[in-house]
Amino acid sequence: MKTRTLRPDKVNVITLGCSKNLVDSENLITQLQANDYEVGHDSNDPANIVIVNTCGFIDLAKEESVNTILDYADRKSRGEIDRLYVTGCLSQRYKDNLEEEIPEVDDFFGTMELPGLLARLEADYRHDLIGERFITTPEHYAYLKISEGCNRTCSFCAIPLMRGEHVSRPLEELVRQAEHFARTGVKELMLIAQELTYYGLDLYKKRMLPELLEALAAVEGIEWIRLHYAYPSKFPREVFEVMAAQPKVCNYLDIPLQHGSDAVLQRMRRQVTRQDTTDLIRYAREVVPGIAIRTTFLVGYPGETEEEFEELCDFVREMRFERLGVFQYSHEEDTRAYDVEDDIPAEVKAERAERLMDIQREISYELNQQRIGEVMQVLIDRKDGDHYVGRSQYDSPDVDNEVHLPADEAYLRTGDMVTTRVISATEYDLIAERVVE
Incomplete structure (x- = not known):
């Protein structure tokens, strides 16, 4: 028997996946609050409406998203919630399948369908709120999404399928949002995008990340600006000059490199060679002494031989990255790599990931020991x-x-x-x- 509504007009937004998804949830919460909804984020408090913002990046993320939807669908069947909506990357990519498999969901929305989701909740999309955002992070830091989508052609990546082509946000709009954050007590801005270095090409016909950094650094109250998710090919090296000259720009760069073997990089369609990357990292360290380079690598890509994996290990030993993470290849439908056999066994992928992290653990320990006394x-x-x-x-x-x-x-x-x-x-x-x- 259906129970009565626990708390009318109370919404709980559940966020899965990366910081870019978190920003989308924060924008959704901002809009709902402006429409007089009471909203919780990943809350245990009772709510009669649940919105699940999903991730569809790799197999584990998709599994977590599906399990979360099923959990709330079951709660709806038991009468614990009244309405259930799903948005985000998984919904964008697999909407038709999800509608068929999980009919308990009231509606599915893609990554760019915020106005439609709001309309379903009889809420108006408030254009005057652009530049303002409720944050779910601790109040002293916030993520600033500078663009949406990606024009890169990496063979393993499904992000363009879920997020579309690259669209930069106007520089003035980003500065206004930074000013709003500063007024609310935010000290650290983390710039995020699917691809930071492409910023500005669509709007200004040139890469504008250096100019954006200068403009954000001028915002009073902001003390740190951090760069996430850059791309090594055609990297605008002026960024390092700004980083060296501007104290507010952290000596930090998150730049996923994916591999250290030219053969694998070519199959991945990364448009960059190992030597290109080596030259870029060396230039960064020359211009910004002490810069912390964070990167991620992908092991188990189709056809990756033991010799190619060892090239990656040698690359990590040579470059001695300050921060490093490892992903295991996930065979994603509709990507270019999906047409190639996923021929690396799961246990080999896991073993290679662990070996690479063993190398990094030793490097990280040695680099941290050098900081004693600093x-x-x-x-x-x-x-x-x-x-x-x-x-x-x-x-x-x-x-x-x-x-x-x-x-x-x-x-x-x-x-x-x-x-x-x-x-x-x-x-x-x-x-x-x-x-x-």
Whole structure:
């Protein structure tokens, strides 16, 4: 028997996947709140309407999204919620299949269908809210999505199928949003996109990331600006000159490189060689001494031989990246690579991923040991037991190193920027003490 509505007009938005999805959820929440909805995010509080913002990037993400939808569909069948909507990448890519398989869902929406979702909820799309956004992150940092979509042709990637072609946001609009964030107490902006370095080509007929960085650095109250998800081919090297000259731009770059074998890079259609990448990284380190390079690699791509994998391992040993993550290849429908046999066994993919991370663990430990005695600024994210936990300019939330400070030395607040000295280190964390200035 259907139960009565638990709390009319209360919405719970569930976000799965990456920070770009999180921004989409925050925009949705902003619009709903402006229409007088009470909204929770990933909340355990009762709500009669649930919106699941899905990820469809790789197999594990798709599985998590489907399981989450099924869980809420079951709750709807039991009368625990009244309405269930699904949006995001999985819904964009597999809408027809999902409608057939999970009829309990009231409606499915793609990645660019926010106005339609709002209309389904009898809410108006408020154009006057552009430049403003409710944030679900701690109040001292926020993600700033500078563009949507991707024009690259990587053979393994389904993102263009889900997000479409590259569309830059106007520079002035991004500055207005940064000013809004600063007024609300945000100190750190993390610039995100499917591909940062393409920014501006569609609107201004040139790569405008350096100019955007200068404009954002002029916003009073913003102290750190961090770059995520760049692409090595035709990278605008002026970015490094801005980084070196502008203290607000963190000495940090997230640049997924995917592989270190020219043969694999060619099959991946990456439009770049190992030497191209080596030259770029060396240039970055020359212009910005101490820059932290974060990258990710993909192992188990179809046809990847042991010799090609060893080339990747040698590349990692040679370049000694400060931050590194590894993905195992996922055979994605409608990508160019899907026409090629997925011939690397799952256990081999897992073993190669672990071997690569073993190499990186040793590198990370050695690099962290070299930081002992270094004085650095740390942004406090939270208190955890008897320690404060924060990050240096070389680290992004959730994926990179953290800095731990004893809580009994001083009272600190979330969002405080403090001067510290590193006193010890592990593979992925630094232990520091506060320096009284």
